[in-house]
Amino acid sequence: EAQVTQNPRYLITVTGKKLTVTCSQNMNHEYMSWYRQDPGLGLRQIYYSMNVEVTDKGDVPEGYKVSRKEKRNFPLILESPSPNQTSLYFCASSFRRDRLLVGGYTFGSGTRLTVV
Amino acid sequence: RKEVEQDPGPFNVPEGATVAFNCTYSNSASQSFFWYRQDCRKEPKLLMSVYSSGNEDGRFTAQLNRASQYISLLIRDSKLSDSATYLCVVNIDNYGQNFVFGPGTRLSVLP
Numbered sequence: 082e083a084q085v086t087q088n089p090r091y092l093i094t095v096t097g098k099k100l101t102v103t104c105s106q107n108m109n110h111e112y113m114s115w116y117r118q119d120p121g122l123g124l125r126q127i128y129y130s131m132n133v134e135v136t137d138k139g140d141v142p143e144g145y146k147v148s149r150k151e152k153r154n155f156p157l158i159l160e161s162p163s164p165n166q167t168s169l170y171f172c173a174s175s176f177r178r179d180r181l182l183v184g185g186y187t188f189g190s191g192t193r194l195t196v197v
Numbered sequence: 198r199k200e201v202e203q204d205p206g207p208f209n210v211p212e213g214a215t216v217a218f219n220c221t222y223s224n225s226a227s228q229s230f231f232w233y234r235q236d237c238r239k240e241p242k243l244l245m246s247v248y249s250s251g252n253e254d255g256r257f258t259a260q261l262n263r264a265s266q267y268i269s270l271l272i273r274d275s276k277l278s279d280s281a282t283y284l285c286v287v288n289i290d291n292y293g294q295n296f297v298f299g300p301g302t303r304l305s306v307l308p
Contacts, residue, residue, distance in 0.1 A: 114296075124241075124284075124298045171240055175296075182288055182295045185231045188240035 083108045087172050087189035094162055094196055102157045102192050104172030110187075111177040113155040114139070115147065117168040124171070130155055131177065162196040169193050200224055201287050201299040209305045214275050218302050220268045220285030230261055232270050233284040235301065241284055244270075275306045 085106045094100055106113065114129040116139075126139030130149040144166055146158040155174075159166060170193075173186040203220045210216050222230075230247035245252065247259040247268050258271040268285055285299035 112295075123300045169238065185233075185243045185246065185286070185288075186241075186296060188242070191238070191240050193238070 083187065085172055085174055085187050085189040087170075087192050089192060090190060091193050092195070094194070096163055096196055097161050100159050100162060100194075102159075102170060102172075102194070104155045104157065104189055105153050106155075106172075106174040106187070107153065108174065108176075108187065109152065110174035111152070112175045112182055113149065114173050114175075114186075115145070115155070115157045116171045116173065117141065118171065119168050127157070127170075162194075164196045167194060167196050200289075200297045201285055203283075203285050203299040204302045205300075206302040207305060208302065209307060210275055211307050212275060212277060214306075215271065215273045216275055216304060217272075218270045218283055218285075218304075220270075220299050222266050222268070222285075222287045222297070224287070224289050224297070225266070227266075227287045227289045229288040230259075230268050231286040231288070232257075232259055232268075233286055233298075235282045235284055237282075244283070272304075275304075277306050277308060280304055280306045 088103045111132045115127040116124045118124050125141045127145050128147040130136045136147050171191050172189040175182040175186050201222050232244040233241040234244045235241040245254050245259050247261045251260040256273045260269045282301040282303045284301045287297045
């Protein structure tokens with residue numbers, strides 16, 4: 082089944098404790114992206130990757146890191162989480178043709194992160 | 198002005214009603230368009246792509262007006278299961294940050 086898999090689904094952590102949210106897709110998509118969703122603010126892009134070893138900042142990158150060492154994986158790293166990073170996080174992927182994305186996004190099931 | 202704007206909602210309609218959502222976009226470089234559906238606390242899922250000629254999928258009809266830069270979604274004979282938030286998504290030719298999401302319109306279909 083074509084899918085984007087995120088783990089964990091739920092995570093409660095303490096301020097300052099490094100964490101990684103994993104994301105893996107099995108569709109051979111070039112493009113992957115991370116979003117956070119907060120009430121009243123909609124979906125905001127954190128980072129994206131056009132292909133292996135190519136990553137760039139989205140609209141709200143502060144406090145996050147990513148890497149793209151393999152095509153299928155795109156982990157999101159919070160080196161020192163803070164309470165304002167409490168949010169619902171989605172990983173998404175898409176085919177890319179030249180500069181355009183094709184066919185819309187496939188989203189992972191989401192990770193609900195609480196930082197206390 | 199926001200890049201993608203949607204009807205603020207929420208829309209509360211009775212079962213069987215017809216409901217229409219509108220979405221406007223500001224970037225004329227927009228290439229393609231989508232409607233996504235998001236259930237509470239779940240991931241957005243692609244409902245339908247929107248083509249220039251308009252397209253229909255069962256009870257759902259999407260239309261695009263490039264000249265006026267708006268997209269619409271019509272739901273006929275609404276069901277309780279249609280209750281969700283509907284997101285308008287615009288794909289622009291902007292290297293990397295391609296998909297721009299609207300804020301969403303919440304629909305509640307009431308028995």
